[in-house]
Amino acid sequence: MSLNELDDEVAALLGDADQRYTSSRRRLISALQAGGGPLTITQIVATDSSLPQSTVYRNLTILEEAGVVTRIVTSDDFARYELAEKLTGHHHHLICTACGDVLDFSLDVGIEATLDSALAIAAAAAGFTADSHRLDLLGTCRNCVEA
């Protein structure tokens, strides 16, 4: 998705939620797109220091409610945000247990399909209504292995 298409899509989603696509929110989206993976609030503010922390927190909450971004929680103390799968496509995360960094990766479509049907069966057995799945790989990233 090009930056323009992304912008249009974000504008539409915000419009549906009766929210404006303000300059702060544009800069936030732009920082997230440049990030190449989920970012912490600290990373976002470091990327674009014109964004005050309170604005980042507030707008990420609004963007999440509008379905534009997704909040990712790992085991460390910092929440991370990335563009929603609606915008970037379905993917998973490599979570480094040493430094906390998170990278994206995708699986073969066939495997996703196999998984989805197995999960649907398991969910039904528990009387659970499934919305989505979340698959993360925990380990050590290239940088931390070398260190």
Add this chain to the structure above:
Amino acid sequence: MSLNELDDEVAALLGDADQRYTSSRRRLISALQAGGGPLTITQIVATDSSLPQSTVYRNLTILEEAGVVTRIVTSDDFARYELAEKLTGHHHHLICTACGDVLDFSLDVGIEATLDSALAIAAAAAGFTADSHRLDLLGTCRNCVEA
């Protein structure tokens, strides 16, 4: 695993970590086993009110370092703990996005194997050293669907 076998295993793991298997820790393990899924600190204290909160926090940290329990973080504000997979076997979680509750489920061994090999390939491609995977199903539990 019976309660006695579990006790022996926990005692061994704590011994390896130069930690004692004290009465507080026994009660903690017992509460976690009775829980049938990951529990929050609040739930643990509610289950066994003789356990002070600070002791629960401290001992869960120690038990996690000893490999006896695992800390689970979902999107709500409360960490949850469950017995480590070493003790209960590999499994996954159904996470209710309405009430935050977490239930256990398992997948067919064949599907786990397929998944593991696909993940190994993806990890290698990213220069990532994989330790384990985490697969959760997000949705609405039976109670919340009815409500």
Add this chain to the structure above:
DNA sequence: TCGTAAATGATACTGATTCTCACTACTGTT
């Protein structure tokens, strides 16, 4: 039994996140 080290638990503290609120910037109307 004694001495030492570990565990306990009430309480104080920390820090990520959320809330508050006076101020600013839009948007649509006349």
Add this chain to the structure above:
DNA sequence: AACAGTAGTGAGAATCAGTATCATTTACGA
């Protein structure tokens, strides 16, 4: 183009799950 009304902003205060402190208690080994 000025106006009124509404939404967004951002600095600082408040919140609260989780962690650290430390005097007291408990348990192990000699």
